[in-house]
Amino acid sequence: MAVKARKRGRPAQDQSQLTAELIVLSARRLMQENGKVPSIRQVSSVLGVDPMAIYHYFSSKSVLLEALTISLIEDIYDPKEGRKWQDELEQLCKSYLELLRTHPGLLETLLSIKAFGPAQVFNQRLAIILAPLELSQSAFTQAQDLLVDYMHGVALAIQCNPDNLSSNCIDGPLSLIRLGLESR
Amino acid sequence: MAVKARKRGRPAQDQSQLTAELIVLSARRLMQENGKVPSIRQVSSVLGVDPMAIYHYFSSKSVLLEALTISLIEDIYDPKEGRKWQDELEQLCKSYLELLRTHPGLLETLLSIKAFGPAQVFNQRLAIILAPLELSQSAFTQAQDLLVDYMHGVALAIQCNPDNLSSNCIDGPLSLIRLGLESR
DNA sequence: AATTAATATTCTACAATGTAGAATATATAT
DNA sequence: ATATATATTCTACATTGTAGAATATTAATT
Numbered sequence: 104m105a106v107k108a109r110k111r112g113r114p115a116q117d118q119s120q121l122t123a124e125l126i127v128l129s130a131r132r133l134m135q136e137n138g139k140v141p142s143i144r145q146v147s148s149v150l151g152v153d154p155m156a157i158y159h160y161f162s163s164k165s166v167l168l169e170a171l172t173i174s175l176i177e178d179i180y181d182p183k184e185g186r187k188w189q190d191e192l193e194q195l196c197k198s199y200l201e202l203l204r205t206h207p208g209l210l211e212t213l214l215s216i217k218a219f220g221p222a223q224v225f226n227q228r229l230a231i232i233l234a235p236l237e238l239s240q241s242a243f244t245q246a247q248d249l250l251v252d253y254m255h256g257v258a259l260a261i262q263c264n265p266d267n268l269s270s271n272c273i274d275g276p277l278s279l280i281r282l283g284l285e286s287r
Numbered sequence: 288m289a290v291k292a293r294k295r296g297r298p299a300q301d302q303s304q305l306t307a308e309l310i311v312l313s314a315r316r317l318m319q320e321n322g323k324v325p326s327i328r329q330v331s332s333v334l335g336v337d338p339m340a341i342y343h344y345f346s347s348k349s350v351l352l353e354a355l356t357i358s359l360i361e362d363i364y365d366p367k368e369g370r371k372w373q374d375e376l377e378q379l380c381k382s383y384l385e386l387l388r389t390h391p392g393l394l395e396t397l398l399s400i401k402a403f404g405p406a407q408v409f410n411q412r413l414a415i416i417l418a419p420l421e422l423s424q425s426a427f428t429q430a431q432d433l434l435v436d437y438m439h440g441v442a443l444a445i446q447c448n449p450d451n452l453s454s455n456c457i458d459g460p461l462s463l464i465r466l467g468l469e470s471r
Numbered sequence: 472a473a474t475t476a477a478t479a480t481t482c483t484a485c486a487a488t489g490t491a492g493a494a495t496a497t498a499t500a501t
Numbered sequence: 502a503t504a505t506a507t508a509t510t511c512t513a514c515a516t517t518g519t520a521g522a523a524t525a526t527t528a529a530t531t
Contacts, residue, residue: 112496113508121508142488153510155490164489214447241459249460253433256440263398275425276433283467296525297479305479326517337481339519348518 109152121152123160127171131206138265140168140208168212169220175209176224178202182232189281191232196254196277199225200270203258207265210258225251233284242287249280293336305336307344311355315390322449324352324392352396353404359393360408362386366416373465375416380438380461383409384454387442391449394442409435417468426471433464 114120129149133141143164147154161167180198182191202221203210213221226247233243253276261268298304313333317325327348331338345351364382366375386405387394397405410431417427437460445452 109510110496111494111510113498113506115497118497143490144488154488155511156509158490159508210443211447214444242463245459245463248456249437249463252440252444252460253437254440255443256436256438259394259439259443260398260436263395272432275429276436279426279429279433279464279467282470283463286466286470293481294525295481295523297477297527299526327519328517339482340480342519343479 121150121156121160123170125150126157126160126167127174130167130171131174134171134206134208138207143167165212165215168209169216169218171206172209172212172216173218173220175202175206176221179221179224179228182228188232188235192229192281193274193277195225195228195232196250196273197270199254200258200261200273203254204261204265204270207262210255210262214255222251225254236284236287238284238287242284246280246284253280305334305340305344307354309334310341310344310351311358314351314355315358318355318390318392322391327351349396349399352393353400353402355390356393356396356400357402357404359386359390360405363405363408363412366412372416372419376413376465377458377461379409379412379416380434380457381454383438384442384445384457387438388445388449388454391446394439394446398439406435409438420468420471422468422471426468430464430468437464 109118126146130141130146133145133149143157144154146167147157150156157167161170178198179202180194182195199221203213216222229247229250230243233246238246253273257268257273261270261272293302310330314325314330317329317333327341328338330351331341334340341351345354362382363386364378366379383405387397400406413431413434414427417430422430437457441452441457445454445456
């Protein structure tokens, strides 16, 4: 039997309602399954709904992708007090990378976000981790800029070469950065 | 008067002939003018030719973009002997960035290229520049991996935020990397 | 010179995509 | 009871990459 086609117009209360969260969740799952940004039609299809229904909740696809991207924040490693900053740094970086690796195609969205997104959270937590080093303002900013852009570069490389590259490829470069930081 | 529509079939000898180079050149110019990867139809339009004519020279759009990307190699800074490695490094990085900044949308193509592309040239010239430092094999690879991926990350950031960012944003991070290298 | 094959091109057409705008059915407010 | 707001489907369009066929010119073969 075919899935019963929904009627036109606002659905009755017993009918399942669409929500922004549901849409983001479906898009996110599709993204992880297929390794790429899904089309609006694909998202609407798994929700059993007309493509245009999505636009009641998100004014455009890029707005939906922004919401999706912001929802990834919760998966970023949250540093604990009183551990070696070197280890914390590695964990933060790898969780961030893992996030981007498992959600390919979001980099450009992420970098275009004006609001408080994953990149800002990364920077914020990086600040906490590097605090014990008591770097000068400028030295800290240098490290921050270097690290976050390096992460994005690696994420892109992994995205374009998923088979040859893993998150471990940052180990060497990270140790070089640590060296630079320690010699301040 | 309208541009006289070309006849179907192979053109006579006096007619201007299409070439792979001409196509790449047109695509490249369009890319710089419009700040994004052109559609096949746009390219064919400035060449006064049917879209499908392009496919006689390139089997797919991505193959054309690869050719375009490889043609950018000639714009990468070629380091001179006997200068300070720090200055040469900066020049190499900035020329590479400039290249990517003026040809937005090629990053993914660039990173997918199996053949000898701009990224390989960057790495090669980096090796020449860093030679005087006499780094260990592993230290050198670390620096190489860090730098090239950092460049790509910055390029992406600039691409997503062309108004707020310039090539100078690498100055701080570069000095941190130099510090790491000098302490080897 | 005649015929055949290769080459360079246009033409037609299709599927996928984002999304504008209208129609419609239900819920809520007045 | 009526009007307005809300949530949805329907229809339609422009853009894009590109497959496949038709066609005109050139080059190779007989």
